[in-house]
Every structure is written in C-alpha cells, then in structure tokens.
Amino acid sequence: MQSVLARVQEVFHETFGTEPQLISLETTPSDMPAWDSVGHLDLASRLEQVFGISFDVDDLMGMENVREIVRIIDAKL
Amino acid sequence: MAATPGNNFSGRLLNRLGEHSSLIDAATGEAILRSDLHRIIVGFGASLLSNGLNPRDRVLIGCTLSPSSSVAYLGAMYAGLVPIPMEEGVLIASISNLIKGTGARAVWTEKSLRFSATPETGVVILDGLPADRRTNELSPAPCEENDLAVLFATSGSTGTPRFVMVSHGNLIANTEAIIRSQGLSNDERAMLILPLSYCFGASVLHSHLYQGGGVVFDRRFMFPDKVLHAIDKYACTTFAGVPTVYNILLRRSNIRSIAMPTLRRFLQAGGQLAPQRIAEMRVAVPNPKFYVMYGQTEATARISCLEPEHLDEKLGSAGRPLDNLMVRIVDEDGKDLPAEEVGEIMLRGPSIALGYLNESEESVRVFNRGWLRTGDLGHLDAEGFIWIDGRKGTFLKMRGVRVSFEEVEAKVAAVPGVYECAAAAVPHPEVGEALALYIVPENGAGDIIDPVRRSLSINWTCESIQIVSEIPKTASGKVSRASLPAMASRTQ
Numbered sequence: 001m002q003s004v005l006a007r008v009q010e011v012f013h014e015t016f017g018t019e020p021q022l023i024s025l026e027t028t029p030s031d032m033p034a035w036d037s038v039g040h041l042d043l044a045s046r047l048e049q050v051f052g053i054s055f056d057v058d059d060l061m062g063m064e065n066v067r068e069i070v071r072i073i074d075a076k077l
Numbered sequence: 078m079a080a081t082p083g084n085n086f087s088g089r090l091l092n093r094l095g096e097h098s099s100l101i102d103a104a105t106g107e108a109i110l111r112s113d114l115h116r117i118i119v120g121f122g123a124s125l126l127s128n129g130l131n132p133r134d135r136v137l138i139g140c141t142l143s144p145s146s147s148v149a150y151l152g153a154m155y156a157g158l159v160p161i162p163m164e165e166g167v168l169i170a171s172i173s174n175l176i177k178g179t180g181a182r183a184v185w186t187e188k189s190l191r192f193s194a195t196p197e198t199g200v201v202i203l204d205g206l207p208a209d210r211r212t213n214e215l216s217p218a219p220c221e222e223n224d225l226a227v228l229f230a231t232s233g234s235t236g237t238p239r240f241v242m243v244s245h246g247n248l249i250a251n252t253e254a255i256i257r258s259q260g261l262s263n264d265e266r267a268m269l270i271l272p273l274s275y276c277f278g279a280s281v282l283h284s285h286l287y288q289g290g291g292v293v294f295d296r297r298f299m300f301p302d303k304v305l306h307a308i309d310k311y312a313c314t315t316f317a318g319v320p321t322v323y324n325i326l327l328r329r330s331n332i333r334s335i336a337m338p339t340l341r342r343f344l345q346a347g348g349q350l351a352p353q354r355i356a357e358m359r360v361a362v363p364n365p366k367f368y369v370m371y372g373q374t375e376a377t378a379r380i381s382c383l384e385p386e387h388l389d390e391k392l393g394s395a396g397r398p399l400d401n402l403m404v405r406i407v408d409e410d411g412k413d414l415p416a417e418e419v420g421e422i423m424l425r426g427p428s429i430a431l432g433y434l435n436e437s438e439e440s441v442r443v444f445n446r447g448w449l450r451t452g453d454l455g456h457l458d459a460e461g462f463i464w465i466d467g468r469k470g471t472f473l474k475m476r477g478v479r480v481s482f483e484e485v486e487a488k489v490a491a492v493p494g495v496y497e498c499a500a501a502a503v504p505h506p507e508v509g510e511a512l513a514l515y516i517v518p519e520n521g522a523g524d525i526i527d528p529v530r531r532s533l534s535i536n537w538t539c540e541s542i543q544i545v546s547e548i549p550k551t552a553s554g555k556v557s558r559a560s561l562p563a564m565a566s567r568t569q
Contacts, residue, residue: 037321038321057329
C-alpha cells in the first residue's frame, strides 16, 4: 500500500503537472504558481476522489502545506 | 510646497493622499503609513532617474500583492516613466519576450531574482525600494493628457500579451468617474486580492488612494477565511472580486459567520456573476452594498456600474455607463440599434485608451475614430441599462486570463486522430468560463477523448468534449461559434 504522501504527490502531478519527486512535506503554495485559489479547489476535489473522503471549509483553510494536507487526510482515513 | 501635478496622474494622486492613506500587507502586517507614503513613492521615482533612466522610458514592474510593487508603479509614473505592471511569475517566465515586445529599458522586482534568461545588455535591473529615505524634492514629471502613463497587458499566461496604451488623461477621467459612481469618501480602505497588473485591481488602488483612502493587500485568498478576518482586522470598507472570487467565498469559506462590520461595499466585475449568486451574497452579508460593474482594459478599467439601489430591479444587468462615457449599440454595418435590440457595444469618452502598443492596424479597427468596439454583444433597455448578451470576440476568459479559441483549436487539432475541432465557452462557477470542445474524429480513429484532454494546457479547464459529425461554419468558412451550443444539444 502506497503511503499517503506518495498518493498526494501523484495528485499534485495530475493537478499541477509538477514532478512527484519535487513535492515534499515542506512544499507550500508559494513554491508553485499554479497552486492558487482555484488550483487549491482542483487539488482538494481530486484528493477527495482519490482518498474517498470529503473536506469541510476548515480543512481547506488548514491545508497550508503538504505536511498539513497529509495530516488532515490521515485524520480522515 | 508641493509641486503642481498638472496632468501627471500619479502626481495628482500623491497630492490627494490624506490621513487615511496607507498601504498594508495583510500577510506580514508590514505597513507604509501616510507620513511615509508620499516620500517613499517620490523617492522611488527619483531613484529611477538617478539610475540613468529618463522620462518616457518603459519599466517592467514585477507585481505581487504588496505595498512595494504599488510604490514602484506609482513612483515610476510620477517620474514620467511608463510602468508596465506584470504578475511577477509571468515576468520571470517571459522576461526576454516582454523586454522585446515592450521596448522596456528597466525591470523592477520586489526581491532580487534570478531570471530564466539573461536580459539584454543595456536593460537596467532593479529590485526593492531605495534605502535612502530622505525627503526628495523631485517634482512630478510634466505630462500632457494624451501622454502614455501605463501599459496594461490584456492576456496573462500564454503567448505574447497584447498591451493597451493608457494615458494620464484616461486614468484621471476613469478614476474620478469610478469615485463618483461608488460614492467613495475620504476615509476608505480597500482589501485588494486582485493583482495590480489587472486593470480592475489597479482601478481599486487608484480610486482609493486618489480619494485619500488606503489599500490592504492580501495574497492569501486561497485560504479565503484569512482574507475575511483581515478585512475585519484592518477595518476595510471595500472588497473587490471577480465572479470566481464570489463563488469561492459562497461555497468554500465561512463568510456567513465571520463578522466584517466595517465593510461598506462589495465590488464585482470581470465577467458575469450569476444573479442567483448575487442574491446569495446579499443574504450571506446583508449590510455592505453590492456593486456590479462592467469594464475592459481598452476603456482603462471600468465602463458601467449597477448602483445598489437598482440591483433588485435590474439584477443581471451591467448597469449604466459611467457619467463621462457615451454608449451605442450597433449592428454589423455600424448602424445604431434601438433599445432592446442586441448588437455590439461601442463606447466613447475620455477613458477610452490610446490603442494597442505596436499594433496600428488592430488599433484602428478596435479604437474606431474615438469609438471603442468592445467586442461584447449587448443591448440597452428603455432606461439605458446595459445588458451583456455574449461576446463577439475570439477568446474566452479562464481564471481571469484571455485564451483564444484559435490557440485551443490549434492544440487540439494537432492530436492524432482529430480531424477538426471547435472550441466554445461555457460558464463555470470557479474559473469563470471553461472550454466546451466539439471534435470531428478522423475515420477509424480510436478513443481520442483522453489524448485530447492530455493535450490541453494545465491552466485550462475543460467542461466537456463532444464527438460530432461536423463543425458548423459561417458563409466565410469560419467556425460559427454561435451555432455550437445548439448543435451540441442536437447530438446529445
């Protein structure tokens, strides 16, 4: 079973075209121009599909870097 | 004693700064307060001249949502240079093309950056604001009304942008008309999440400073609650957004529970926000007034405004033209049409821009002897309100960026198995407009939908791909975009 991070990296690749190995736990929106407000929603809805979970508004506000995204997903699995 | 600003827009704006004038970065809390603002802007202008630049030289400004890019922009204009505000990311990615395309003699960014290509020799590279904070006596550069003040790009991400030449007189006329239409007083503070490189964002900065108010910048809109809390924290009175912004606020923020008691008005422009969403905004945050506006870079920024007192009665309209603009609705031969009939919206007035940079033929066609052909289709009702019915133009607007149908069609047509393709725009709640593609496959082609999807730029949103047997054409053989939706419903 792939780690949550590896699957998150794949979703970043699908959403923003970024190579998975360039995505680390420390990656933040300021590292990636395409990760803007609309990109954030694209990313969130793909993560919801891939992991079979759903985010509420507060989750979206908390997803400030990849580490937080992984933490929020882990808490829902 | 302050120098007479004459027609220098930035000079006039600086003369009108008041006790509420400040520029604040909400993300860091850094602020340039009223006591420093004038001095820092003038000091920046003076530093350009001392770096060997001259009035009328063009300078590319890498914009982030920050006080310092606004200082650089206004300081350059004050010294008589022509700022070209570009989003920092776009500037870095296409520095060489931008310098070539605009003839810029200098490039400014907030921080020292490494560019993807070394700019040509002779181009002055600058960053940050000058450390010397002494009062500078530089007077605003003398300007005529028709002198070029700023070059605004009309397209963002792909290809070479087109630049609209906006004069000092254009900025003065449009800014003053905007102030009147929104009833701005001298104690306003705007929350700005739109870039300065976008004419709507620039117009909010202009109008608030010009009226003696201030601006708070916030680059954190991907976490909308942070911006809403900052509106409260900094006691903002104006919030400006495009349709995408309001859709995100309604669906993906806690706008209904975050108190913003100081907010007086929402401004909405940049495409049509569904009337239902406007109604939802009114329920979610009832106290601020809601202004719907229509605009174009070619008209400096704003064209019309639906005053809040007419919002219910005229919901869905773009309002009436600003008080210094004349509007006509014309048919394809340029003949005036009566009320209620749909034609192209044409405008005349002191805020219609000078033309496109280095495109004299297109300038003559679009800026037609003083009458701007907007490319937008619309009608006037009996009371003179403008209703937008569509676009004559050849592009759609995704994420605030104009993307030409031809560019999309060329990309898709290059996919093996595609015989012919047509692209149309459909409204989309988050990106504004999304693509609807109609494809005629080659005989015997396998599954082409997936390869077509993969061929699209990552910044494009594709709502649907339909396989059709033919693409409707006009008599002259061009894709008949108006017939595409009807054709799609027949094939479904």
